[in-house]
Amino acid sequence: MRILMIGDVVGRPGRKAVREVLPALLQEHRPDLVIANGENAAGGNGITPDTAGELFASGIDVLTMGNHVWDKREALTLLEEEERIIRPANYPPGTPGRGYNLFEVKEGLKVGVINLSGRVFLPPLECPFRLGKQLAEELRAETRVIIVDFHAEATSEKVALGWHLDGLVSAVVGTHTHIQTADARVLPGGTAYITDVGMTGPRDSVLGVKTEIIVHKFLTQLPARFEIAGGVIQLEGVILDIDPSTGRAAGIQRVQHYCNP
Numbered sequence: 001m002r003i004l005m006i007g008d009v010v011g012r013p014g015r016k017a018v019r020e021v022l023p024a025l026l027q028e029h030r031p032d033l034v035i036a037n038g039e040n041a042a043g044g045n046g047i048t049p050d051t052a053g054e055l056f057a058s059g060i061d062v063l064t065m066g067n068h069v070w071d072k073r074e075a076l077t078l079l080e081e082e083e084r085i086i087r088p089a090n091y092p093p094g095t096p097g098r099g100y101n102l103f104e105v106k107e108g109l110k111v112g113v114i115n116l117s118g119r120v121f122l123p124p125l126e127c128p129f130r131l132g133k134q135l136a137e138e139l140r141a142e143t144r145v146i147i148v149d150f151h152a153e154a155t156s157e158k159v160a161l162g163w164h165l166d167g168l169v170s171a172v173v174g175t176h177t178h179i180q181t182a183d184a185r186v187l188p189g190g191t192a193y194i195t196d197v198g199m200t201g202p203r204d205s206v207l208g209v210k211t212e213i214i215v216h217k218f219l220t221q222l223p224a225r226f227e228i229a230g231g232v233i234q235l236e237g238v239i240l241d242i243d244p245s246t247g248r249a250a251g252i253q254r255v256q257h258y259c260n261p
Contacts, residue, residue: 005035018059
């Protein structure tokens with residue numbers, strides 16, 4: 001089984017990259033499931049029915065979220081109604097939406113997708129380590145193929161979760177920091193791991209935002225209104241090859257493609 005995980009889609013440029021680059025990736029790699037982190041899809045913060053619909057129409061099968069999940073009011077209803085969108089599972093009970101779900105792919109095979117949020121430099125949600133292990137064990141009754149999107153800031157927290165879930169899930173892939181890391185590997189227990197899959201959005205930017213705005217903010221320590229950058233657009237992510245009978249990853253490959261604005 002092959003799964004494509006696309007890094008954080010940022011605003012209109014990110015959606016354009018998905019629309020223009022994804023068809024070629026689908027043709028080349030033939031993934032059975034395409035997952036993307038969509039928490040920045042609407043103007044750089046949050047998601048709306050229109051932006052989610054555009055990503056699904058472009059070939060995305062599942063959208064994961066993160067700390068910006070509630071930035072658009074429409075998300076409160078959207079996440080209740082749309083089962084293909086999941087938000088971090090470690091939000092408190094009663095939060096709209098779902099933190100994990102099962103998705104059927106070819107030949108009746110199912111893939112479990114779990115979304116978790118880190119707690120270092122992010123809101124103090126429930127423990128992603130304890131909850132992640134609990135959810136993985138529950139999902140293994142339905143499928144051995146389980147993908148975890150760990151939306152976290154600290155590299156140490158991400159690496160630690162990878163080791164904590166090694167052998168229980170097929171992959172732990174990091175999102176949130178928007179910088180693709182060079183540590184893609186398969187851990188000893190068969191779990192594919194990467195600290196961050198990267199960003200899908202403006203290449204010449206600071207995490208998708210105009211560089212001059214962020215540089216000025218660091219120089220002055222004054223608040224600033226963020227604006228999505230222009231220029232060349234990138235799509236970043238990883239290809240995961242997984243044995244569906246065991247759930248063990250056979251490989252993880254980084255992908256990085258560009259298109260004009």
